Every structure is written in C-alpha cells, then in structure tokens.
Amino acid sequence: MITSMIGIALKAFLILLYATFVGFMFMGIIRIVTARIHRRVGPPIYQPILDTIKLLSKKSNITHGLIYDFGVLYALGATILALMFIPLGSISILRAYGDLILITFLLEIPMLGIMFAAMSSGNPWAGLGSQRALLTLLAVQVPLGFAIVALAEFYDTFSTYQIVMAQQTAGWSITYLPLLLAAVAYDIVLQAMFGKEPFDIMIAPGEISLGPMVEFGGKHMGILQIQHAIALFAETLFFSNIFLGGAVVTAFASSILNTLASLGILLIKQLAVLLIAIFIGAIFPRFTIDQAARFYWKWPTIIAAAGAILAAL
Amino acid sequence: MVDWRLFEPLFEFARKRSLWIVSFCTGCGGIEMPPLMTSRYDLERFGMMANPAPRMADLFLITGYVTPKTLKRIIITYELQPDPKYVMAHGSCPLNGGVYWDSYNAIKHLDKYIPVDVVIAGCMPRPEAVMDGINKIMEMIENGTADSWKRYKENYEWYKKNQDELFGEGWREREARRWIPWLMDKKEE
Amino acid sequence: MINELMIIIFTPLITGVIAWLLDIKGLREGISILGAAVPLAYLIQAHQTLTSQPSIQYSIVISGFKFEFLLYHLSWIFAMIAGVVGFAAVLGMASTTKDSYEWLFALMSLTGVYGIFLADDLISFFIFWEIMTFGSFMMVLKYNRKASLKYFLLSVLGAYSMLLAIGILYAKVGALDFTTIQQTLYQDAMRGVLGTNTLLSRNDMLLIFGLFLIAFGVKAGMFPLHVWAPDAYSETNQSYTAMFSGVLSKAGVYGMLVIYILLGTRLMYQFGRIGAAPKFGYVIAFLGGITIIVGGLLAALQEDIRKLFAYSSISQVGYILVGIGVGSALSIEAAIYHAISHALFKGLFFLIVATIVLRTGKTEFKDMGGLAEKMPITFAMTFVAILSLAGIPPLVGFASKWLLFEAVIHENMPILGGMIFFGSAIGFVYLIRFTYAVWFGQRPTDLDDTKDTPIPLAIAMGILALLNVVFGIAPGLVATELNKIFGKEIIKGTIWELNIGFGRYNGLLITIWLVTGIVIAGIIYFLGAKVRRVPVTDTYQGGNPVTMEYNLTIRRNFFLPLKETLAFWLRISFDRLYQDIGRWVEDLAETLRNYIYNGNVQAYAWYLAIILLILALWGV
Incomplete structure (x- = not known):
C-alpha cells in the first residue's frame, strides 16, 4: 500500500517535471519560431524558464485579497489535475478515469481561476479582458462540443485511453472522414485555447494592457507561467492522443525504452500541433470579439457538426 | 523560510537576461523602439520584451523629454512595478534638459524625482547607443550596482520632497479629482 | 386516518395556517420551520421503510372520490428534493419574511408539491397541482401584480390543458388512478402491435401528449412557455424563490416523468x-x-441579479428536460x-x-x-x-x-x-x-x-x-x-x-488530486517573497491616478459584444409575441364592447329576438 503510493507519487512528480520542462520548451519554441518568421534571431529556447525564475524571485509582491491569491493557485492546481488524467504513453496515473468530457472541462477551469483572480483585483482592464475571454470560451464551445461528440460517438466510449488503444489497431482518428472534420474544427478551437492570434483579443497587449493579466506580477505571474507551460503541454497532448493516434510503443523488451520511445513519438506529434498554431498565429491579425464569435459559430461549427452527424450515422 | 542566498547568482542571471520593458514612451525617443524590437536589432535576443503591464515589468525606459504631466504618470507607473526594478533614461533631455534646457515646462533632472540606473546621452541616441546602454545595465545587474530601487526606498523622503515641491502636496488626489467633473459631464451627455 | 403520507403532505399547510392565524413574531417562524422539518423527518424515516417494502400506499375516499397516494423510490427522491430545499428555503424565509401572509402561501405551495409527488391518481395530482400554483401565485401577487398575472395566465393555460387531457383519458380509459391507466394503455399498445383496433386513436394520443406537454412545460419553464418564469421568480421573496425554482419547477419535471410512466409505451408504439x-x-x-x-443567453444579458438567476434556472431545467427526453x-x-x-x-x-x-x-x-x-x-x-x-x-x-x-x-x-x-x-x-x-x-x-x-x-x-x-x-x-x-x-x-x-x-480521486495540485502551487507560492495588500485604487489605469470616485467596474452591459453578435436573434421575443396576442385580444374585446355589448338594453332585446328567430327557423 505504502510502496504503491510512493510509486504513484514519484510517477506523478516525474510526469509533472517532464510536462513543465517540455511546456517551457514549447513556450520557447513559440517565441523562436515567431521570431524566425519575423526574420529575427529570437531568444534562447530556455528563455521562458529564465522569465519564470525572474518573476518568482521578485522581492516585493502585491495582492488584492484572498481570492486573488487563491485563484492563481487554483489555476495551477486544476492544470496539474487535468494533466494527470491525460494518457501519456503508458505511464499516466489516472488514465482509467481519463474521460473525454472530464478532460475537456478540466482544461477549461484553470481559466476560471485566472478570471477569479483577475476580477478580484478590481482593475477595469482585467474586467474587460475577462469578459472577452469568456465570450471567446463561449464561442469556441460549440465546435469543441461537436468535435468531442463526434469522437465519443465514433468510438462509442468516453475513455481517452481506450480511444488511444483503438487507434493503435485501426489507424489514426484523422484517417476517418468524420473525425478528420472534427479534428479540423478542434484545431481551430485550439488556436483560441492557446490564446494565439487571430483569437487573442482577450489579452490584446496594446489595447487593454494584457487584459486579465494586467495586475499579476512577481510570483503570481510566475505561477501563471508554470500553469501556461503545463496547459500548453496538456492541450497538445490531448489533441495528439485523441486525433493523432497517441503513442503506445511495445516494440522493445525493456519497459523504460518503450516509455521513452512513446514519449518521443508523442513529442513529435505535439510539436506538429504546436507549429500549426504558431504559423497561423504569426501571420494573422486579430479578430474583434463579435467577429470571433460569428466565425466560430459559422465554419468550425458546421464542420464539426457535420463530423458529429456523420459519426452518429 | 528557505535561505535563497545560494541561488542569488542564478536569480541575478535570470534578472539580467529577462528584462521586461514597460511600454511607456514618454517622448520622441519612443520612435527608436521599433527598430530595436524588430528584425534589425532584435532585442528579444537578450530576452527583452515590451510589456504593457507595469506589474510584471522590470525595466522602465524613459524615452525622451519629460514634462510635469508625464512625470506624474511616470512616478505612479514606477511605483506599481515590483522590486527589483531598473530605470534607463534615454537621451539628453531627462539627463539635463537637452534642447529644452530653458523650457518652463520640461523636467531638467529626472533623477531628482525617480532614481535612474543608466543614462544614454544623445539627441536622439541611435539604437546602437541604446543597446550599449542595455549592455551596461545588464552588467550592472550582474555585479549588483543596479540598485536604484533600493535607493528609492532608502531615500524615499528626499524623492517625495522633490516631487511635492514640483507638484504641491497631495498631487495624486488632486490630479485624480481634476478629471472627475469632466467625466461627469461626459456621462450626462 | 392519520397516515405518515398525510402528515408529510398536510403538515406544511396546517402549520402555515397556524402561523398565519397566530401572527406572533418569533412564534410563527418557529412553527413554520417545524412545519417544513416534520415532513423531512418523516421522509428520511420512510427511506428505511422503503428498503423493506417497495412502496407505501394510502387511499382515502371523500364523497365518492377515491384519492390515492403512493410513496415509492421515484416519488421519494422528488419528495426529498422538496423536503431539503423546502426546509432550507423556509429557514431562509425566517430571516427575510416580514408578515404571516407569506408563511401561509409559501407552506401551502410546499404542501401542493408534496401532494403532486405522492399522488397516485390524476384527480389528486390535479388538485395539488392547483394548490401549488395558487400558493405560488399569491406569493408573487404580493410583490408584483403584472408578473403574477402573467404567471397566472400561463398557469391557467397549463391547468386547462391538463384538465382536458385528464378528461380525455378518463373518457377513454374509465379510470383515474395511475396503475389502471398505465396497464390499460400498455394493453392498448400491445393491441396495436397485434394489429387489432386500439382504444385511443393516433390523434387522441397526439392531443393528450400535447396537452400534457403544455401543462408540464409551463411549470418547468420550457421554451416557449418560459416567459412567466423570469418575472415570477424575481418578483417575490427571494428565499421563497429558492423553493419556487428549486422545487416547484421540479413538479413540471416530475410531470414529464409521469407522461413516461402513464403514456410511455403507448406513445412509443404510436410514434416510434x-x-x-x-x-x-x-x-x-x-x-x-x-x-x-x-435561457442561458438571456441570463448573460440581464442587469438584475434576480432576473439573471431566473433565466439561469430556466436554462438548467432545460438540461433535465433533455435527459428525460x-x-x-x-x-x-x-x-x-x-x-x-x-x-x-x-x-x-x-x-x-x-x-x-x-x-x-x-x-x-x-x-x-x-x-x-x-x-x-x-x-x-x-x-x-x-x-x-x-x-x-x-x-x-x-x-x-x-x-x-x-x-x-x-x-x-x-x-x-x-x-x-x-x-x-x-x-x-x-x-x-x-x-x-x-x-x-x-x-x-x-x-x-x-x-x-x-x-x-x-x-x-x-x-x-x-x-x-x-x-x-x-x-x-x-x-x-x-x-x-x-x-x-x-x-x-x-x-x-x-x-x-x-x-x-x-x-x-479528483478531490485528492486537485488538493495535491493546489498544495504544489501553494508551495511555490509560499517560497516566494511576502505579499503586500494594495487597495483597488492602486491598480494600473494607464498611469493615471484614481480615487474611489472613479468607476472602475464595468457595471452595465457587461456582455455588450454578445448582445451585438446576437442582435438579430434578440429581436425575436416570445414574451412580446404573447403580449401582442394579449393586446390583440383586448382590442377585440374593446371592439365587441363598443358595437355589440354596448350596454343598451334595447340592443340586447334585439339580439335575443334574433337568436330566438334563428332557433325557430332551425326548428328547435
């Protein structure tokens, strides 16, 4: 009992460490690739780690009350929770409970924590940014919902792990037409979930001073950087798992080698998802909030609904 | 609590390589920022990033001449930043008034009101000069001489006295109240 | 005579009457809370009984009518909802109620709800339905006449629909208790499967289903019959609304389940x-x-707390209807x-x-x-x-x-x-x-x-x-x-x-891991430097100094972009449609009053003569 619990704790710690590290690398890659598209050199890849260390080592911090602190902690806590449910090769801890709907919700609730913290500061920019973030959430929810429905109906299960296992024998999800449509819609949704252009009006830096983030500084912002890293990892991981086949390598005799190989394959898939988002983000200007809502309620919704209906037939 | 002195070199390195700038362009020097940030000089190589929110910023660039009206905003924004924070004055005007040396409405010595770490002379300083200044401030952070935020804390009375001499006491409240009738009028329209 | 089901149903009403008659501050609150607590206690006790036997039955004959009551698992769950939320609402009302009038009608509607959940024949179902509606109507009437009238009109529509449906069922089946109706309709469905003539035709079923749907849809706040809910929920004692929205809307939901229980098989056979x-x-x-x-979209656009939650309540009942459907x-x-x-x-x-x-x-x-x-x-x-x-x-x-x-x-x-x-x-x-x-x-x-x-x-x-x-x-x-x-x-x-x-x-597991996550975040948080509390005026406003006289919160039209996006759809309003119909009926009545019912006795004599003439010609 005790040893198994220690084992789980150790595993969780390693997963967390890996996710955080890779998440920070992803953030670095985003900055470098964007810089290269701009024909700049860009920062070193470990730059986000330096930023986070700097933010955490600030010598004075401010707070606007209990909710301001708790919202930030809640955001990171919920992200860690979400991470534990997503299958990561064959080593995820709670993958038996990794339910599609649960994970979809868990990937959204960190935002609720950030909103709570931002709003409790009383800064008008934060209020405005939260409003925009919520409306973006509302806009993306329709295609996202249809995409998840399409998946669940196609595989007739809600377990992410079973979906991954089904893909090992039957081929990637995106090789089937209904799920290809769902994947396209979900990828457009991911753009907003990453907060990349053209759907980054919620943090519009020049206009509303980063919106919800305006009052965060020092260690609060540092924790949110860590949260962002893990969320980036979790979101790309979720996409690779449900649409791009995940990775369950059993070719080697040693389980450690198998795990490493699965992680490597997953990493490549995650990078592919990420790079698409960066490319789109780097070349588009941003939509206003009603344009974004109208966009999401038109094409991605039609695509995803078509996928869902095809999957149900 | 944990004794963090062991990690202090790491922190100093992180601070030096991750200077986030407050996007607050006070004067004509602001026009030198775009070439610095974009592909010609690319400040992001050093981890520098323009950041609109002062709560998470480190480096305050005073880009050009400072009027009393701007100075009020500069002081307020400066005080919003968390420690440690650094100030870099940009061009001759904040240093000694520059071409506005006899203007009735320009601040001649910025460092009487807020502490300044590095001053770049020139009118305008070219981006190369600014980058030299940035190199300088990075060196200073590394060897611990960029301590303006400590000076501001230690000599707060002196800075406060100078500010109050210029604006009169309770200037924040007064400045805030000044706009209320205007806002009220707008509401009624 | 005294049965636990009767105690559960009638205690709230009796205590409500006592509280109303006594009208002593302090005492009436105590009595009313007792009135809500006793049924709850009996219901909790009934859980024990229900493990040993499938149901608790009770029937009473009043002047030839047999009223039947039945407590089984489904009605127990709904009655528990009423018990717990009703008790909480009554506790809340102890703080917010100003006079005994409200106690009487609040507890009366609680009795109505218990009656609905425990009824086992359509007559008692209908009677308690009306008691509930009346109690809640009086609660709204005290606060806002217009809102209460809207509620009343739609409730009357629902009540007539239900009465008609019950009438049709009685005419065809010849019984009112749930068991007989259920069995008869089940056999009817079987008959239909075998190809012989059925008792009820396709149109009968359509009519009964439609009428029941209107009756229960009104109470549940189902689109497009939801228009009464925002006004009625918001224009009453808010502690009572906890019961109104939490429990009374469940009567509509329970009604939908009753459709399933009574008509389910027959309807399934008929419509596939x-x-x-x-x-x-x-x-x-x-x-x-x-x-x-x-409901959700309108909730987001409200400017009044009570209205927001009223619409939100409508929206949430929608989920329940989806699940039932x-x-x-x-x-x-x-x-x-x-x-x-x-x-x-x-x-x-x-x-x-x-x-x-x-x-x-x-x-x-x-x-x-x-x-x-x-x-x-x-x-x-x-x-x-x-x-x-x-x-x-x-x-x-x-x-x-x-x-x-x-x-x-x-x-x-x-x-x-x-x-x-x-x-x-x-x-x-x-x-x-x-x-x-x-x-x-x-x-x-x-x-x-x-x-x-x-x-x-x-x-x-x-x-x-x-x-x-x-x-x-x-x-x-x-x-x-x-x-x-x-x-x-x-x-x-x-x-x-x-x-x-x-x-x-x-x-x-989720709780454990969420706590773990927050603890990890907390460790990072507490390793950092200490925090300093700053007031709301010390926030970044583009460098401008502000005082408390400034408005720093978006107070009105928070979701303006949403409103703009939905501008086209927001022009369609069922509330306005009903009001227009109402105005149209009023105009019609006005016209009738001007030209036909003009108050002239001579004119009325002429009408009478003409009608008699027509009848005579018709050969009556």
Missing part, C-alpha cells in the same frame, strides 16, 4: 423512435435543448440526478440573492461591487454554488452534468450533445458576470457598512452548500438511490465512483 430516443421524447429533449440556449434508463437517471443538483445549487443561489437583497436593499448589478470582503460567509457559499452550477469537478453540478452528457452522447444524439455543451459554457459566462459585478471590483461607498448574512439564512445556505460538496465527492450516494427506481444497477461503481461502462468518474 428517432435514433435511439422515442420520438415524443425527442420533442421534449429538443425543446429542452433550446431552453438551455435561450432522450429516454434511456441512464439518461432519465441523469436527468433526475441533475434535478437534484439543480435544486441544491439553485436553491443555494437564490438564498444568496436573498441575503444580498436583504443586506443591501438593491437588486441591480450597477449598484453592487466588492461585497466579498464585507460578506465573507455568503461569498464562501457563493463560491461553492458557482463551482457547482458551472460544472466544476468535484461538485455535484459536475457529476450530474457529466452523467447527462455521457447519457445523451452515448445515444448518438449529436445535435443535442452540441446544445448541452454550449449550455455549460454559457453557464460560465453568466456566473462570472454575477461574480464580477457583485463580489469583486470596486465597492460603492454606500455599501461600506454591509453586514454578513443572518444566522437562519447562514444555516440554510450551509445545509445546501454541504450537500453540494458531499454529493459531488461521493456521487455514489445519489446513484444507489437512482438505481432503485429501475430496480437494477444502471450506474455501477462504488460510493465515490460512477461507472457506466463507457465512462468513469471518481469524485474522491
């Missing part, structure tokens, strides 16, 4: 299935789906689960609104702000309620919503699936608006000496908040009761876990 769902159920589900979206055993269990959680969190929300209204005397968002510091207990309750309604694990709102999602999507219903996904996001949206405008941000200076909640309200909120948490972390508690309705294990799993084969949810 669409996908996996019965076609008649799909109508309910689809209307429920539209209710979710319409899909019609698989799992989805009905999910719907009942959501009925429970809706009663818990919406009851809690309305008690919170009652506290806010009581302590500030204001109801609109533009007068609120920054109350979290002044009312910490209420805010803690709000936090639980928000997480529960928004469907954040590990609270009850998530458990039930999760079950519903899985049940609906598993039945291959993509469009309904999309609708409920949208509904959950819109829940986020209007809740954050409420949180922002009331609890966070800058506090208007006239709210600086707001006190926290009074003790009875705090206890009432505490009960509901505790249940919100407990049923979320241990969803198995509810699931075992739900399984008893169907007599088999539809939702498997332990006390902590729901296992429906194609999906699993474990409340305890």
Whole structure:
C-alpha cells in the first residue's frame, strides 16, 4: 500500500517535471519560431524558464485579497489535475478515469481561476479582458462540443485511453472522414485555447494592457507561467492522443525504452500541433470579439457538426 | 523560510537576461523602439520584451523629454512595478534638459524625482547607443550596482520632497479629482 | 386516518395556517420551520421503510372520490428534493419574511408539491397541482401584480390543458388512478402491435401528449412557455424563490416523468423512435435543448441579479428536460440526478440573492461591487454554488452534468450533445458576470457598512452548500438511490465512483488530486517573497491616478459584444409575441364592447329576438 503510493507519487512528480520542462520548451519554441518568421534571431529556447525564475524571485509582491491569491493557485492546481488524467504513453496515473468530457472541462477551469483572480483585483482592464475571454470560451464551445461528440460517438466510449488503444489497431482518428472534420474544427478551437492570434483579443497587449493579466506580477505571474507551460503541454497532448493516434510503443523488451520511445513519438506529434498554431498565429491579425464569435459559430461549427452527424450515422 | 542566498547568482542571471520593458514612451525617443524590437536589432535576443503591464515589468525606459504631466504618470507607473526594478533614461533631455534646457515646462533632472540606473546621452541616441546602454545595465545587474530601487526606498523622503515641491502636496488626489467633473459631464451627455 | 403520507403532505399547510392565524413574531417562524422539518423527518424515516417494502400506499375516499397516494423510490427522491430545499428555503424565509401572509402561501405551495409527488391518481395530482400554483401565485401577487398575472395566465393555460387531457383519458380509459391507466394503455399498445383496433386513436394520443406537454412545460419553464418564469421568480421573496425554482419547477419535471410512466409505451408504439430516443421524447429533449440556449443567453444579458438567476434556472431545467427526453434508463437517471443538483445549487443561489437583497436593499448589478470582503460567509457559499452550477469537478453540478452528457452522447444524439455543451459554457459566462459585478471590483461607498448574512439564512445556505460538496465527492450516494427506481444497477461503481461502462468518474480521486495540485502551487507560492495588500485604487489605469470616485467596474452591459453578435436573434421575443396576442385580444374585446355589448338594453332585446328567430327557423 505504502510502496504503491510512493510509486504513484514519484510517477506523478516525474510526469509533472517532464510536462513543465517540455511546456517551457514549447513556450520557447513559440517565441523562436515567431521570431524566425519575423526574420529575427529570437531568444534562447530556455528563455521562458529564465522569465519564470525572474518573476518568482521578485522581492516585493502585491495582492488584492484572498481570492486573488487563491485563484492563481487554483489555476495551477486544476492544470496539474487535468494533466494527470491525460494518457501519456503508458505511464499516466489516472488514465482509467481519463474521460473525454472530464478532460475537456478540466482544461477549461484553470481559466476560471485566472478570471477569479483577475476580477478580484478590481482593475477595469482585467474586467474587460475577462469578459472577452469568456465570450471567446463561449464561442469556441460549440465546435469543441461537436468535435468531442463526434469522437465519443465514433468510438462509442468516453475513455481517452481506450480511444488511444483503438487507434493503435485501426489507424489514426484523422484517417476517418468524420473525425478528420472534427479534428479540423478542434484545431481551430485550439488556436483560441492557446490564446494565439487571430483569437487573442482577450489579452490584446496594446489595447487593454494584457487584459486579465494586467495586475499579476512577481510570483503570481510566475505561477501563471508554470500553469501556461503545463496547459500548453496538456492541450497538445490531448489533441495528439485523441486525433493523432497517441503513442503506445511495445516494440522493445525493456519497459523504460518503450516509455521513452512513446514519449518521443508523442513529442513529435505535439510539436506538429504546436507549429500549426504558431504559423497561423504569426501571420494573422486579430479578430474583434463579435467577429470571433460569428466565425466560430459559422465554419468550425458546421464542420464539426457535420463530423458529429456523420459519426452518429 | 528557505535561505535563497545560494541561488542569488542564478536569480541575478535570470534578472539580467529577462528584462521586461514597460511600454511607456514618454517622448520622441519612443520612435527608436521599433527598430530595436524588430528584425534589425532584435532585442528579444537578450530576452527583452515590451510589456504593457507595469506589474510584471522590470525595466522602465524613459524615452525622451519629460514634462510635469508625464512625470506624474511616470512616478505612479514606477511605483506599481515590483522590486527589483531598473530605470534607463534615454537621451539628453531627462539627463539635463537637452534642447529644452530653458523650457518652463520640461523636467531638467529626472533623477531628482525617480532614481535612474543608466543614462544614454544623445539627441536622439541611435539604437546602437541604446543597446550599449542595455549592455551596461545588464552588467550592472550582474555585479549588483543596479540598485536604484533600493535607493528609492532608502531615500524615499528626499524623492517625495522633490516631487511635492514640483507638484504641491497631495498631487495624486488632486490630479485624480481634476478629471472627475469632466467625466461627469461626459456621462450626462 | 392519520397516515405518515398525510402528515408529510398536510403538515406544511396546517402549520402555515397556524402561523398565519397566530401572527406572533418569533412564534410563527418557529412553527413554520417545524412545519417544513416534520415532513423531512418523516421522509428520511420512510427511506428505511422503503428498503423493506417497495412502496407505501394510502387511499382515502371523500364523497365518492377515491384519492390515492403512493410513496415509492421515484416519488421519494422528488419528495426529498422538496423536503431539503423546502426546509432550507423556509429557514431562509425566517430571516427575510416580514408578515404571516407569506408563511401561509409559501407552506401551502410546499404542501401542493408534496401532494403532486405522492399522488397516485390524476384527480389528486390535479388538485395539488392547483394548490401549488395558487400558493405560488399569491406569493408573487404580493410583490408584483403584472408578473403574477402573467404567471397566472400561463398557469391557467397549463391547468386547462391538463384538465382536458385528464378528461380525455378518463373518457377513454374509465379510470383515474395511475396503475389502471398505465396497464390499460400498455394493453392498448400491445393491441396495436397485434394489429387489432386500439382504444385511443393516433390523434387522441397526439392531443393528450400535447396537452400534457403544455401543462408540464409551463411549470418547468420550457421554451416557449418560459416567459412567466423570469418575472415570477424575481418578483417575490427571494428565499421563497429558492423553493419556487428549486422545487416547484421540479413538479413540471416530475410531470414529464409521469407522461413516461402513464403514456410511455403507448406513445412509443404510436410514434416510434428517432435514433435511439422515442420520438415524443425527442420533442421534449429538443425543446429542452433550446431552453438551455435561450435561457442561458438571456441570463448573460440581464442587469438584475434576480432576473439573471431566473433565466439561469430556466436554462438548467432545460438540461433535465433533455435527459428525460432522450429516454434511456441512464439518461432519465441523469436527468433526475441533475434535478437534484439543480435544486441544491439553485436553491443555494437564490438564498444568496436573498441575503444580498436583504443586506443591501438593491437588486441591480450597477449598484453592487466588492461585497466579498464585507460578506465573507455568503461569498464562501457563493463560491461553492458557482463551482457547482458551472460544472466544476468535484461538485455535484459536475457529476450530474457529466452523467447527462455521457447519457445523451452515448445515444448518438449529436445535435443535442452540441446544445448541452454550449449550455455549460454559457453557464460560465453568466456566473462570472454575477461574480464580477457583485463580489469583486470596486465597492460603492454606500455599501461600506454591509453586514454578513443572518444566522437562519447562514444555516440554510450551509445545509445546501454541504450537500453540494458531499454529493459531488461521493456521487455514489445519489446513484444507489437512482438505481432503485429501475430496480437494477444502471450506474455501477462504488460510493465515490460512477461507472457506466463507457465512462468513469471518481469524485474522491479528483478531490485528492486537485488538493495535491493546489498544495504544489501553494508551495511555490509560499517560497516566494511576502505579499503586500494594495487597495483597488492602486491598480494600473494607464498611469493615471484614481480615487474611489472613479468607476472602475464595468457595471452595465457587461456582455455588450454578445448582445451585438446576437442582435438579430434578440429581436425575436416570445414574451412580446404573447403580449401582442394579449393586446390583440383586448382590442377585440374593446371592439365587441363598443358595437355589440354596448350596454343598451334595447340592443340586447334585439339580439335575443334574433337568436330566438334563428332557433325557430332551425326548428328547435
């Protein structure tokens, strides 16, 4: 009992460490690739780690009350929770409970924590940014919902792990037409979930001073950087798992080698998802909030609904 | 609590390589920022990033001449930043008034009101000069001489006295109240 | 004569009358709370009885009519909802009620609800339905005449529909008790399958179903019959609304289940299935789906706290209707689960609104702000309620919503699936608006000496908040009761876990890992430098100095972009349509009055003569 619990704790710690590290690398890659598209050199890849260390080592911090602190902690806590449910090769801890709907919700609730913290500061920019973030959430929810429905109906299960296992024998999800449509819609949704252009009006830096983030500084912002890293990892991981086949390598005799190989394959898939988002983000200007809502309620919704209906037939 | 002195070199390195700038362009020097940030000089190589929110910023660039009206905003924004924070004055005007040396409405010595770490002379300083200044401030952070935020804390009375001499006491409240009738009028329209 | 079912049903009414007659401050509150507590105690006791026998029956004959009452698992669950939320609401009313008039009618409607849930024949069902409607109507009438009239008109429409449907059923079947009707209609369906003539024709079934749908749809607040709810919910004692929205709307939901119990097989035979769902159920589900979206979107655009939650209540009942409409055993269990959680969190929300209204005397968002510091207990309750309604694990709102999602999507219903996904996001949206405008941000200076909640309200909120948490972390508690309705294990799993084969949810594990995550975050947080508290005026406003005289909170039109996006759809309003119909009827009546019923006796004599002449010519 005790040893198994220690084992789980150790595993969780390693997963967390890996996710955080890779998440920070992803953030670095985003900055470098964007810089290269701009024909700049860009920062070193470990730059986000330096930023986070700097933010955490600030010598004075401010707070606007209990909710301001708790919202930030809640955001990171919920992200860690979400991470534990997503299958990561064959080593995820709670993958038996990794339910599609649960994970979809868990990937959204960190935002609720950030909103709570931002709003409790009383800064008008934060209020405005939260409003925009919520409306973006509302806009993306329709295609996202249809995409998840399409998946669940196609595989007739809600377990992410079973979906991954089904893909090992039957081929990637995106090789089937209904799920290809769902994947396209979900990828457009991911753009907003990453907060990349053209759907980054919620943090519009020049206009509303980063919106919800305006009052965060020092260690609060540092924790949110860590949260962002893990969320980036979790979101790309979720996409690779449900649409791009995940990775369950059993070719080697040693389980450690198998795990490493699965992680490597997953990493490549995650990078592919990420790079698409960066490319789109780097070349588009941003939509206003009603344009974004109208966009999401038109094409991605039609695509995803078509996928869902095809999957149900 | 944990004794963090062991990690202090790491922190100093992180601070030096991750200077986030407050996007607050006070004067004509602001026009030198775009070439610095974009592909010609690319400040992001050093981890520098323009950041609109002062709560998470480190480096305050005073880009050009400072009027009393701007100075009020500069002081307020400066005080919003968390420690440690650094100030870099940009061009001759904040240093000694520059071409506005006899203007009735320009601040001649910025460092009487807020502490300044590095001053770049020139009118305008070219981006190369600014980058030299940035190199300088990075060196200073590394060897611990960029301590303006400590000076501001230690000599707060002196800075406060100078500010109050210029604006009169309770200037924040007064400045805030000044706009209320205007806002009220707008509401009624 | 005295039976526990009778005690459960009539105690609230009797105590209400006593409280009304006595009208002594302090005493009437005590009696009324007792009146709500006694049925609850009996219901809890009845749980024990129900484990040994399937049901508790009671019948009474009054002047030839036989009234039958039955307590079995389904009605026990609904009666428990009424018991718990009714008790909490009555506790809340102890703080917010000013006179005994309200006690009488609040408790009368509670009696009505108990009667509906325990009735086993259509006559007592109908009578208690009317008692409930009357009690709630009087509660609204005291606060707002117009709102109450709207409620009254639609309720009358519903009541007549139900009466007609009952009449048709009685004419065809010749009985009013549930068992006979159910069996007769079942045999009728069998007859239809065998190809012989059926007792009821296709049109009869369509008519009965339509009439029942209107009757129950009105009470549940189903689109497009929801128009009374926002006004009626908001224009009454807010503690009572906890019961009104939490329990009385469940009567409509229970009515939908009664359609299933009585007519289900017959309707299924008559109209067949669409996908996996019965076609008649799909109508309910689809209307429920539209209710979710319409209610949610309108909730986001309200400027009044009470209205926001009234619309939100409509939206949440939509989920329940979707679950019932899909019609698989799992989805009905999910719907009942959501009925429970809706009663818990919406009851809690309305008690919170009652506290806010009581302590500030204001109801609109533009007068609120920054109350979290002044009312910490209420805010803690709000936090639980928000997480529960928004469907954040590990609270009850998530458990039930999760079950519903899985049940609906598993039945291959993509469009309904999309609708409920949208509904959950819109829940986020209007809740954050409420949180922002009331609890966070800058506090208007006239709210600086707001006190926290009074003790009875705090206890009432505490009960509901505790249940919100407990049923979320241990969803198995509810699931075992739900399984008893169907007599088999539809939702498997332990006390902590729901296992429906194609999906699993474990409340305890989520709680543990969420706490672990927050602890990890907390360690990072506490390793950092100390924090300094700053006031709301010390925020970044583009460098401008501000004082408290500035308005730093978006108080009105918070979701303006949403309004702009939806501008086209918002022009369509069923409320206005009904008002136009009402005005049209009024105009017609005016015309009639001017030209025909003009008050001239001579004219009336002429009418009489003409009618007699026509009759004579007709040869009567």
